[in-house]
Amino acid sequence: MADDPPRPTDAELEILTVLWSIGRATVREVHEVISRRRPAQYSTVLKFMQIMAEKGLVRRDETQRAHIYQAARPREWTQRQLAGDLMERAFSGSAKALLMGALAARKATREELAEMRKLLEAYRKGEK
Amino acid sequence: MADDPPRPTDAELEILTVLWSIGRATVREVHEVISRRRPAQYSTVLKFMQIMAEKGLVRRDETQRAHIYQAARPREWTQRQLAGDLMERAFSGSAKALLMGALAARKATREELAEMRKLLEAYRKGEK
């Protein structure tokens, strides 16, 4: 497996999010999704995706004229990196502190709280 | 109250962490703590703290020759911003997903898991 890609920037993360959600896609398709939310030039999105290919954040298939892109790492992998990085840098490595921050930022629903409790429970029983 | 300060950069967050831990401090004191961990020029730290003052991330008392700095916002406030921001951008607003990422990044101890469970419990009972 190749080297780990670097932490994505804000704009790069936005594109990765689109790729994770729709899977393999052309620049045009990604641009369409993004420009539905905010103004963005096609060439800007293209540029980002070229840079991301260089960085190893995405892989691309160039056999077609319109290159096909896909995220180089699954969503969960990147989420783990990002959560771990922030936990380290801003919460002195404490998952509990990070959880507190998240709950303070946006109140979770009763259901979400229950699911999280189940998650912790699973971890307690020697979950890997 | 003044405008919310922007999200701190990596280097800024490192300095804030020092300020939160030792409270009010001069550039020299902050520099000493940081250079104990990694090479860093005094003037670099100074420059950062000047920029942070402009951005509103820190406040400074200039009555002494050696200015006294302090974080403009408490640690918890900034942690809430950062957790909320990442939760929004990388976890589509799901606290549960963020928690999963954090747990996957670094296995929590049994005690930490228990404390987190208690935390969720408290939230369930209409905690503010």
Add this chain to the structure above:
DNA sequence: TGCCATATACGAAGACCTTACTAGTAAAGC
């Protein structure tokens, strides 16, 4: 075969981030 639509590639500007040197100034010590 030549034109049009649509791709990619390239270049570049402007903001911000990181780092560090140096000039100038104020305090402190001799």
Add this chain to the structure above:
DNA sequence: GCTTTACTAGTAAGGTCTTCGTATATGGCA
């Protein structure tokens, strides 16, 4: 008082991030 020391401010270089205009290539179709 004068020198040394310590601090701030200013300047600048080099890198990254974000944005976009434009040039160039390619495939399809009339």
